[in-house]
Amino acid sequence: MNGIHDVGGMQTFGPVDPHDDGHPFHADWEGRVFAISLILPAQGVYNLNEFRDRRERIPPPEFLRRSYFDLWLTSMEALVVEKGVVTREELEARAREAGARGAGTPWASGDGGCLAERMLGIIREGVPAGREGPAPRFHPGDRVRARNLHPPGHIRMPRYVRGKVGVVDRCHGCFDLPDASARGRDLPQPLYTVRFEAVDLWGDQGRAGDGVRVDLWESYLEPEEEPRG
Amino acid sequence: MAEHHGHDHHPEPPSAVEARARALESLLIEKNLVTADAIDRIVEAYESDIGPLNGARVVARAWVDPEFKRRLLADGTAAIRELGISGLRGEHLVVVENRPGVHNVIVCTLCSCYPWAVLGLPPAWYKSAAYRSRMVINPREVLAEFGLHLDEGTRVEVWDSSAETRYMVLPERPPGTEHLSEEELAALVTRDAMVGVARVEVPART
Numbered sequence: 001m002n003g004i005h006d007v008g009g010m011q012t013f014g015p016v017d018p019h020d021d022g023h024p025f026h027a028d029w030e031g032r033v034f035a036i037s038l039i040l041p042a043q044g045v046y047n048l049n050e051f052r053d054r055r056e057r058i059p060p061p062e063f064l065r066r067s068y069f070d071l072w073l074t075s076m077e078a079l080v081v082e083k084g085v086v087t088r089e090e091l092e093a094r095a096r097e098a099g100a101r102g103a104g105t106p107w108a109s110g111d112g113g114c115l116a117e118r119m120l121g122i123i124r125e126g127v128p129a130g131r132e133g134p135a136p137r138f139h140p141g142d143r144v145r146a147r148n149l150h151p152p153g154h155i156r157m158p159r160y161v162r163g164k165v166g167v168v169d170r171c172h173g174c175f176d177l178p179d180a181s182a183r184g185r186d187l188p189q190p191l192y193t194v195r196f197e198a199v200d201l202w203g204d205q206g207r208a209g210d211g212v213r214v215d216l217w218e219s220y221l222e223p224e225e226e227p228r229g
Numbered sequence: 230m231a232e233h234h235g236h237d238h239h240p241e242p243p244s245a246v247e248a249r250a251r252a253l254e255s256l257l258i259e260k261n262l263v264t265a266d267a268i269d270r271i272v273e274a275y276e277s278d279i280g281p282l283n284g285a286r287v288v289a290r291a292w293v294d295p296e297f298k299r300r301l302l303a304d305g306t307a308a309i310r311e312l313g314i315s316g317l318r319g320e321h322l323v324v325v326e327n328r329p330g331v332h333n334v335i336v337c338t339l340c341s342c343y344p345w346a347v348l349g350l351p352p353a354w355y356k357s358a359a360y361r362s363r364m365v366i367n368p369r370e371v372l373a374e375f376g377l378h379l380d381e382g383t384r385v386e387v388w389d390s391s392a393e394t395r396y397m398v399l400p401e402r403p404p405g406t407e408h409l410s411e412e413e414l415a416a417l418v419t420r421d422a423m424v425g426v427a428r429v430e431v432p433a434r435t
Contacts, residue, residue, distance in 0.1 A: 007362035008338030008389065016359045016374045018426070024275055024350035029250035034350075035271035036254060036263055038317070043262050052340060068341075068356050070246050077253060086256045094252035095245075103243040107251070108258055108265035116267040123274055126320035126346065129393040156391050158338050160365065172321065172394055191392050193323075198385075202366050210385045212365050215392035 001053075002150060002159060004060035009160040009202070028107060030069040037072050039115070042122055046079045049181035053154035054079050133174025133188030136218070142168045143224040144194060146216060154182035157220045161212075165224050166196035169213060177217050190218045280349035281420035283314045284397060287324075287347060288423065289415035292402045302326060305397070309347060318395055319346020325388060326399045327425070332383050333398045334372065334425030336364040337390040344395035348420055355424065365389060375426040398425040405431055 007013070025031035041047055046054075055075040058066075066074060081088050098105075138144055146161040156178040172191045180187035195213045198206030243251070257263040287309055291298035301308035305322030309315065322344055325333040337343065338361050343351040354360050364371050368385045372378070379385065388396045400422040406414060421427035 005339055007358050008365045010358075010362035011366065013357070013359040013362050016354050016357060016363070016371055018354050018375045018421075020352035020354060022352075025272070027244075027247065029244075029247040031272035031276070032254055032268050033250050034275070035268040036257065038271055039263050039267055040257075045262065055340070064358075067246070068353075073246065073250055073253065077249065080253070080257070085260060085262065090256055091249070091252050094256055095248045098251035098255075099242050099245065099248040101243075103241045103247070105243070105251075107268075108254065109269065113264050113266060115264045116270045119267045119271055120274065123271065123279070123317050124315065126316045126318070128320045130321065156339060158365075158389060158391060160338075172392075175393055178392075191394070193394070195386075205366055207369070207385070210368070210387075212387045212389060214389045215394055217392075 001056055001153060001155070003056040003058075004063045005056045006159050008158045025069075029073075032107065033069050033073045033076070037076060038122070039119060040076065040080070042119060045083055045085060047181055047184075049154060049176075049178045050079065050184070051075055052156075052178070053182035054082075056154065129175050130172075131174045131176055131186070131188035134190065134218075136171045136190040136192070138168045138171070138190075138192060138218070138221065138223075140168050140170055144168055144192075144221040145224050146194070146214075147220055147222055149220065151179060153179060155179050155220075157216055158214060160201055161194075161196060161214050161216070164196055164200055166194040166200070166214075169193040169195045172215070175217070177219065192216055192218070192221065194221070275345075275350050279316065279345060281347070281418075281423065282415075283309075283349075284344075284347035284420070284423045285415040285418035286312055287314065287397075288399060288418045288429075289411045291324075291399055292414055293411050298326075298399070301399070314346060316346035318342070319344055321394045322347065322397060323388075323394055324397050324399050325386070327401045329401075330383055331386060332372075332379055332425065333386045333388060334364065334368060335388050335390065335396045335398060336361060338362070338365055339389075339391055342390035342395060344397045346395075347397050348423060352420070372426060375421065377427055398423050400425075400429045403429050403431045 080086050145165045148163045170193050174188040175191045177187040177189045193213050194216050195211045198210035199208055291301050301324050305324040327333055341351055341356040365387055368387050390396055417429050422429045
């Protein structure tokens with residue numbers, strides 16, 4: 001899906017504001033939304049690619065209007081409704097109730113249970129995403145073309161490399177293809193880092209010798225010499 | 230944020246987005262999918278425990294131990310585990326080395342992928358559309374906005390984190406630091422240097 005999330009190469013967002021106070025959250029609700037976003041995949045409600053896919057399908061005007069963690073919240077609301085966990089009406093009614101109470105109402109607390117320990121274990125140990133899968137078709141040094149794909153669903157290939165030729169830098173082994181994972185299917189494929197020359201991507205905006213590397217799954221790639229199609 | 234709590238009779242309503250967050254949280258607690266305890270502990274972990282001090286320890290060790298540096302560049306995940314560092318969004322860590330003539334910088338153009346296990350959660354600018362869109366096409370201009378001006382002869386290598394691999398920059402060790410201990414070196418290493426938008430500087434002596 002060609003969405004507003006895929007901004008690589010746009011030039012109209014203005015200068016970067018490097019100011020930062022070192023805090024990851026700037027309101028209580030942001031931290032709580034972030035935490036819930038880690039818990040729901042651990043509880044099997046959705047996977048990371050379904051989450052990304054849902055976020056990417058938010059229409060551009062709305063996407064640009066909402067803050068970062070509001071986009072996460074909006075995506076989770078949609079997913080829990082689509083998965084049948086809660087209804088839209090329940091969410092709206094509960095939000096009205098919360099809105100009627102004053103700001104500063106304490107958040108839920110306490111209760112123990114094993115979920116907190118399990119989540120801390122996940123945070124400490126991680127969840128390796130490597131999979132068993134087919135042997136790689138490409139090898140470091142191979143020249144490959146990023147295929148000109150524009151699927152109606154999720155894809156993790158930025159638009160700015162599609163149709164461009166680069167060189168395989170390394171293979172990372174197999175990982176689930178996000179396109180399939182977003183639809184709940186497991187399709188492990190070799191994953192590569194591919195290096196593109198900046199001038200091949202950006203013409204005279206690129207600097208000779210500069211490079212951009214992107215991680216791309218095998219089905220996103222074809223040998224350079226293969227006929228385009 | 231609860232800046233006006235205590236004014237019990239006419240409390241300000243929470244923002245619409247906060248009300249929605251409260252609604253989602255309370256419904257998920259009722260469905261036994263989420264616990265308040267788990268939320269509190271996760272927030273606490275990312276506010277207090279998991280941050281760029283982890284990455285700084287890795288960098289300092291690589292500067293003083295060439296064998297560790299070799300292992301780090303070959304397999305980032307295995308090497309940071311030697312220092313007791315591991316975790317979410319650090320399961321497939323690739324460390325890329327800055328050296329004279331080559332400057333690496335990390336971005337995620339599709340969302341905001343970032344090596345949480347070594348750097349914590351990303352700052353606002355890393356998540357901004359301005360950074361994500363322009364770092365791949367005009368990296369020198371963006372780096373200059375951070376005050377980092379590269380020589381004409383230095384190549385820029387941009388790493389766009391589009392998969393579950395996560396990248397971290399190993400900055401160059403600044404000159405004049407030969408006398409410093411590993412701990413003193415770690416104290417010089419900033420998050421921005423490990424993203425690649427700054428160099429590691431030695432504070433001027435007075």
